[in-house]
Amino acid sequence: MTVAKPLLCGVELGGTKCICLAGTGPGDIRARVTVKTGSDAAATLARIAEVLCELRAAHGAFVSIGLAAFGPLELRRDSPGYGRIELTPKEGWSRVDLAGFFAQRFAEPVGLTTDVIAAALAEGRWGAARGLTDYAYVTVGTGIGAGLIAGGRPLLGCHHSELGHIRIARAAGDAWPGICRFHGDCLEGLASGPAIEARSGTAPANLPADSPVWDTVAHALAQLAHNLVLAVAPERILIGGGVADAQPALFPRIRARLRASLGGYLDIEQLNAGLEEFIVPPGLGALAGPLGALAVAADAAAAH
Numbered sequence: 568m569t570v571a572k573p574l575l576c577g578v579e580l581g582g583t584k585c586i587c588l589a590g591t592g593p594g595d596i597r598a599r600v601t602v603k604t605g606s607d608a609a610a611t612l613a614r615i616a617e618v619l620c621e622l623r624a625a626h627g628a629f630v631s632i633g634l635a636a637f638g639p640l641e642l643r644r645d646s647p648g649y650g651r652i653e654l655t656p657k658e659g660w661s662r663v664d665l666a667g668f669f670a671q672r673f674a675e676p677v678g679l680t681t682d683v684i685a686a687a688l689a690e691g692r693w694g695a696a697r698g699l700t701d702y703a704y705v706t707v708g709t710g711i712g713a714g715l716i717a718g719g720r721p722l723l724g725c726h727h728s729e730l731g732h733i734r735i736a737r738a739a740g741d742a743w744p745g746i747c748r749f750h751g752d753c754l755e756g757l758a759s760g761p762a763i764e765a766r767s768g769t770a771p772a773n774l775p776a777d778s779p780v781w782d783t784v785a786h787a788l789a790q791l792a793h794n795l796v797l798a799v800a801p802e803r804i805l806i807g808g809g810v811a812d813a814q815p816a817l818f819p820r821i822r823a824r825l826r827a828s829l830g831g832y833l834d835i836e837q838l839n840a841g842l843e844e845f846i847v848p849p850g851l852g853a854l855a856g857p858l859g860a861l862a863v864a865a866d867a868a869a870a871h
Contacts, residue, residue, distance in 0.1 A: 573630040573868060576619055576675070577860025579682055580604065580636040580665070582657055582709035585615055586857040589622045589629070593693050593851060593858060597626050606659035612668050619673070631676045631871065633864030635685030635856065636665055637710065642680060642727055650679055656710070656748060678867030682706070684721045685859025686807065686849065687714030692862050695805055695850030703801045704849065705730075705791065706808035706856070711755040713791070715799055722799065731755035735790035738783055758787035760810050772813040784810070785817055789824030792846060796829065802837060807849040807856075815848070822846050 572591040579586045585604050590596040600618045605611050623629060637660075639653040650666020669677045680688075687704035690696040696704070700719040706712050711731030715722040722728065732753045746765050747756030756762055763771045767780045774780060792804055811817060822842035829838070837845050849855040 574627055575631060575633065575861045575864040575868070576622065576629040577633045577635065577857060577864050578615060578619070579685070579857045579860045580634065581682060581856070582637050585611065587615060587618045587622065588857050588861055589626045590861060592861065593854065598622050599857070604657070608660045608663045616669075616672050629675050629864075631678065631864045631868035632669060632673055633685070633860040633862065633867060634665060634669065634677065634679040635682045635860040635863055636679065638681050638712075639726065639729060640665075640679070640681055642723060643725075676867045676871040678863040680721065680863055681712065681714065681727055682856055682859065683712040683714035684727065685714070685863050686855040687716050687721070687805075687859070688862040688866070689851055689855055689859040690805055690849055691716060692865070693851060693858065694855060695847055696803060699802045701799070701801050702803045702805065703795050703799065704855070705788070705804060705806045707758060707788065707806065707810040708760050708808035711759050713795070715801075717799065730791060730794075731759070733791065733794060735787055738786040741783055743783075754787055754791055758784045763810065771810045774814070776814065776816045781814060781817060781820065785820035786824050788817070789821050789828055792821065792825045793828045796825075796833065796838075803844070804846045805849045806846060807852075811848065812853055818846060818848065
């Protein structure tokens with residue numbers, strides 16, 4: 568007799584859209600509904616709550632709800648601000664209490680983490696990081712972020728990582744100022760989707776593969792990979808998001824620039840065996856983020 572898996576609900580809150588899923592995993596997605604992420608946070612969240620009620624009515628009760636959100640987020644359970652979005656570039660969303668909103672409206676256990684940590688958890692559960700305990704998931708889209716898994720658990724300290732805003736060594740001769748309103752030419756200010764569009768005059772999906780702008784993007788992402796290799800020693804780095812999905816030719820460029828940047832330092836198997844297995848797209852593709860919310864829901868159910 569086959570026992571049905573408990574139904575999970577996941578919500579990925581992105582900078583431009585929110586994706587609501589009902590299912591149990593990659594092979595069992597029963598419903599997917601997209602909601603625009605407007606600048607009116609209250610209205611957006613109210614619509615998401617309506618969608619979850621509709622999904623529950625159509626597909627049955629959930630055992631838990633997983634939230635995978637843009638940040639920065641307060642994820643320390645002992646903090647009075649737990650579950651709140653902190654100061655964020657997304658207009659209208661700073662100081663919004665995500666965890667409280669859903670906890671007040673739904674009886675099911677609610678799990679919350681960043682969108683990139685959630686995607687990393689999904690990749691470890693179902694995707695290209697299965698069997699690994701130390702790895703990084705990087706998303707390159709409206710913003711840039713990284714979810715770090717160390718010893719099988721998300722790496723958290725006084726806050727989650729915000730690697731999209733690190734300073735990097737600029738490519739020789741490149742003095743473009745970047746677009747980050749906080750830092751100018753940080754990683755996100757140079758290589759995110761909006762940065763690429765501001766620099767090239769066209770969306771990343773429309774930018775030709777031979778555009779020199781991709782070289783600057785590859786340089787920036789290789790600098791991130793360089794810092795990850797030296798700071799947290801991941802077994803693998805997965806790079807996803809809309810920009811990476813739109814331009815698969817980025818991967819060989821990033822690998823080549825990482826090899827040059829490391830300059831032969833570190834004699835370790837992951838680097839010596841070939842960077843083709845070290846810097847890779849997510850195994851779950853564009854579903855890594857939405858399925859990340861389901862992974863967070865599964866963890867919330869297990870912990871309840």
